[in-house]
Amino acid sequence: MSNSAHHDLATSGRTWASGRSWLRDNMSRFISLASIVLLVIIFTVMNPNFLGAANVRNLLTDISPLLVMSCGVALVLLLGSIDLSMGSIASCSAVMLTLTFTCAGWWSYALIFLFGVFAGFLNGILHAKLKVPSFIATLSTQSIWQSAAFLLSGGQPLTLIPKNWGYVNWVRAKSIGPIPLGPIPPLFLIGLVLMIVYYVYQSRTETGKTMMALGANERAARLIGLGINRAKIVAFTFSGIGAAVAGMIFAVKLKSGIPTVGEQYNLIAIASAALGGVALTGGRGHIILVILGVGLITVIQNGMNVIAVDGFWQQIVFGLLVLAAIYMNSDRRRRDLVVK
Amino acid sequence: MDKHGYSSPIAEEFAQEMVRRNKVDRIVAMAPVGILLFLVALLSIVADGFFTGYNIQTILGQLSIPLVMSMGLTFVILLAGTDLSGEGLGGFVGSIVILMVLNTKTDLDMGLWAILIAVAAGLVVGIISGVIHVYGKMPSFIVTYAMSSIMAGFAVLSYRGQPAMSKYEFFITLSRGRFLGIPSLTWIALAIFAISYVLQERTRFGEYVFAIGDNERVAKNTGININRIKILVFAWSGLCIGVAGVLGAIRIGRGEVVIGKDTVFPAITAVVVGGTPLTGGRGGVVHSLVGALIVTIIYNGLILLGVSTYIQAAIQGVIIITAVALSVKRGRKVVTK
């Protein structure tokens, strides 16, 4: 699929345009922030309730599942690879969570987390050890986990029975113990915590830094003595965890275990990471900025309902805004950077 | 100098090593054909009704859309790019072609012109995607993903929720016609395959696609206009999606956006399973024909075996990952992304 790390920069021998590179380098970062602010302003002008407390709470809630998935896939994109199995892992997690509540209660969250670790680890092994291209490896595990979701749910959309609602009511909590949360929903905190953990892991640990290095130049990373396979397997494992947490968020939020709930999220999560400045060819991007891409997509989808974009036009407007946002984020300064 | 005129025994070992590696590469290149034959043999024994005249015709009929889609995608993947616009664009072309021929909704009746206009729409959208990708320096993955969403929206807008039914005699004869035992729609798909083969083997465009995919630096040094070739590749992919959309509309006799649904990833899988790696440079349209046959036969075989609907997806996944794992290079220094 599109990600041989073909950095002409490394081979062309020419250095970048020097001078105030720091500002120009980070300019694209501010652009995606600016485009969110701009859209928010336009939507608020058209309907002030867009920034009302209720809708801000909606925005933050809607962001969380997409955020955990996008942060997960961002690590895989840093490698220059891709993960298409997130949707099915999330669906499987939603089904399993709904089922295990009856027998494992609060422990179900931990069990499903472990399932995410296993599913991601399997992707990592298939890709890193068997050297199967990540597109095919994750496309295949996607269909495997989709079948698992159907089998586990017996082909039924599962309902979270009222007896188990006790395990999920924390979603609507307005405060954690004494600390009032105000407009911030608990789900968003989960998304934030996961993003920060992934960001710190990627930027502060050896394996995390190896992900970025091997995405930029796998040959050099290998000769420098970095653990290539380990970084790949951990990246895919984290992506699996992100997908499982997203699945749990869907189950808790919708109070249901739908075996196809995550189906649509593969491409949106990758688009969000790309809008957050993560290069699809690897080696470039910051996990902390993925929230900008996710925020932009969520603002667009939420905003279209708030300003009542005609049903027929929603998909068209969504596509146009994604194109505009990517255009502003793309790095057209470096002529030699080959974009696949 | 030893007897073969090599400067030392080491050099001779090197030559032998090269010959061995060549042989291995050639076997690996033939792996997809081997897998195809194995599947046909296995299913003929296990699934009754598989190796019958009618089922072969059915397979050929079901082959037409993934084959046409994979033709356009082969050139895109040869450049290590991606084209996800098929879902929305295929649906759009399928919807408008029915609206333009004799149908139950509009009073248009443009006959063959409708097909030309619809396919041309695919071509134009392909060109737009190519231009945005090349000059906007944006990843083809995202450009075509957004384009798919846009075109899906226009598709539904074209019939405003009430799909038209075709009453065009020619479409009905096409959808049921047979010539020399092969369904007419499959003949159209094979025509697109033939054109793609000529494009790949006989034209300068085909040469340059391989050159850019294999070694962009050498292509640039030789003064090839890389941007133009890339746009042409996306144009051809758009045209193929257009044709696939028309074929889809003819098959179901209705114009709705669902024509494009779930057609892109099977087509990409067909190209990759066939032997064109996602990093481009190798493979070609013949490989994709084999890949398309494999994907279609797996789907057909699983239904004939009456495999439970829940585990069908899993079995397809396992077969595909095995097929690709067999034909992948595993040297220490090989970088797979």
Next chain:
Amino acid sequence: MKKLFSALLVAAFAATMVIAAAGEKLTIAVSIRSMSSEYHMQYVAGAEAFLKTLPPGTAEVQVLPCESNDDKQINDIKALLASRGKNVILFVDPNNAPNITAIAEACEDAGVYWCSAWNTPEGITPFLYEYWVHHQSCDGVKQGYDIAVNLFNSFKTPGKGKILVMQGMLANTANTTRMEGLDQALKEYPGIEVLDSQAGDWDTKKALNIMETWLARYNDIDGVWCASDGMALGIVQALKAKGLEKKVGVTGVDGVMDAIEAVGTGDLVCTIANNGWMQGGYGVAYAYAAYTGKISPATMTPRERMFYTNGFLVNAETLPQYRKDFIESVPVYDYNNLDFPIARPMEVE
């Protein structure tokens, strides 16, 4: 600053697509699976028919397509409720039944009257909620049963034969309820043998492919129980390609225009017109009545809050009647008579 300008341009372009901005005007929201689903578009047409009965300018219809994405459906609804305050009423066909609880909670928090259609999980009823006006549904199980019985009786030797089962999308509420109806019918008709069952994902193209493959394996098929009109039309195309149309009975559900025609030509044995126009129209009417205080959920009888609506079984015999009532003359509903759509109350334990 060229870049910022281009973002402004695109956003402005999006803005121009918009109908009137929010105001005191009431928004009648209809949350459906997708604009490309004919049956769900009947809801929208019904809502618009009701809108015409209101004085001009008091309200507008807004459609929320969720593209079969459960999470997006709840997100769209909550965004709408947050942006419209009290001036909104909602009619929802949940993408999957279990999601109804989350929708109910959202409407309860926003204090917005809403009605739902099709399925609720057991134990979840309007009675638990103050703003959930009513839940209406055609009886999915009964429909699955009716079309099965209709199919079985259409065979040469009624009640005996071999059938194939074309499901909709796996683990989708509409599909599981209709399959339940089929299972009931099969228990009552031991003479019927099910050769195979596959899932067509409500997709015409997939149904056609599956039917073609089935025809390669089975040649003495008497009928195909098919869970939706869209897929049924795909099956008919496959049968026509092999010259078997009319010889193999096919059923459908939804009552889509082309399916009604197909019953006329004999390609389809029967379909069920769920009359989306009536469901959408009265769903919105009830919510509007609650919104204007004409009725109050607390005082409504259980019969009014959970009821079945009649689907119209369309087969060769009932087709002329259906044509007369629904096609020649588009039915005009008196939305003040809220009792009209209620066929019978749902039994609630």
Next chain:
Amino acid sequence: MDTHPVLFSAKGIVKQYPGTTALNEVELEVRPGEVVGLVGENGAGKSTLLKLIMGIEQPTSGAMTMRGDPYTPKTPIEANGMGVGMVFQEQSLIQNLTVGQNIFFGLEKPYLKYGFVDKRRMYEDARRILAEIGIKRIKPERRIRDLDFATRQMVEIAKVFSVVTRRSASGNLILLDEPTSVLNDDEVKNLFANMRRMTERGNSVIFVSHRLDEVLEISNRIYVFKDGRNAALLDEADADEAILYEKMVGKTASGEYYKVDRQAVPGDEVLLEATDLGMRGFFGGVNLKVRRGEVVGICGSIGSGKEDLCAVVCGDESYSSGKLVVNGKVRRFSSPRAALKAGVLSIPKERREEGIIAEASIHENIAMSNYKAFKRFGLVSTALEREHAKRHVAELSIKTPGITQSVGFLSGGNAQKVVFARILSSDADVLVLNHPTRGVDVGAKEEIYSLIRDITASGKGMILLGDTLDECIGLASRIIVMKDGLVTHELDAPAGAKPEQLEIVKYMV
């Protein structure tokens, strides 16, 4: 027949890269119908001059003329148009296309009918061109990836001959850069026969090779380059290997340049030992010991297997025969990381592709080989990284605006110093230096030499592939000479008694 007395001339050619002068006032002349040999050590500027003639790069100053008129090609296509063609060292053929397609790649216009290529005619012409240079057995329909290395080289040569003679059959210039390294004996004879056939028709050839016997056999006149300058011009009659060696190497650089006085006396503790080490098809039967404080220099020309030996030692490749013992344990490294854990680390030859991560900052690059040293509570602390990097930047006097600068911005010499800083920060005690001073300015070279002395003084062992023979001798305390995969000679090079280059060269070439 263009009868201009001088076909090609280059005068006062200077080529500077940031920080290094590859060519310094070089001049060269080629007469019609002549083979001009060009010899010199690695890095003497031979390939750079060919790149200028081919228009891949432009000279900083100086003038070139072709058939009397000024000649300033901007791209290889322009050069081809003027009748100048070059066979590159690394393959420039398209693997997936056929022989015929490659020969006429970019030049399909005459065979085009409405965009369709008339393959029959194209393959006929290709067969004629191949036959013209004595190749009968290659079928133009075969794909390049199915051919072995030697055949591919012949196709490259055939392609250049055809491209060059498109303008006119004579008055053209063909540049051959190390064409014979993969050819066997009769393939070389065939190449020479074709070169003579070309020169008889009034074309000329510049022939670059490290195999002096071949150069002597074919060239009319031989230029010798040294350190980017003309060292000598010899007529074929009065040139032989001994004179060429002497001109190539010139006077051995002063001991002071290589800091010979600070050459450590090797301890007796053996850090690394290879016995009968071999890698099928690349090298065999290598025995060497690396003691603490010792620099083992390995000399050999291209294709001698010295680079593959380095790849095996540092874990980039696995060996097929013999034994490798590191710190007393027999090791078979599965990856460079395993080698690093055992204390073996390499400085790769291709700095940009293999030595640094261009996008990452200086302090990140330096810390990459030894994250353990910068961890606090399990996390890599940027503060520690930065502080450590500041110390190295000062110590090695790396010229950079700041340590957060991406290494991609730095010049060749400074980037190499960053690599050295990374090596020093790692606790590897056996270092494999693969052409450490390649493409580095003279000033930086000296700093690297003193750095090497410090490293050995601190007790680390080193395997060194010298950029030049002179450098190898200057730095190493023990020298191993390899040719075509086999060790042909071994000798000590103590500080006091450095061997002469002549002694070594005859085993190399």
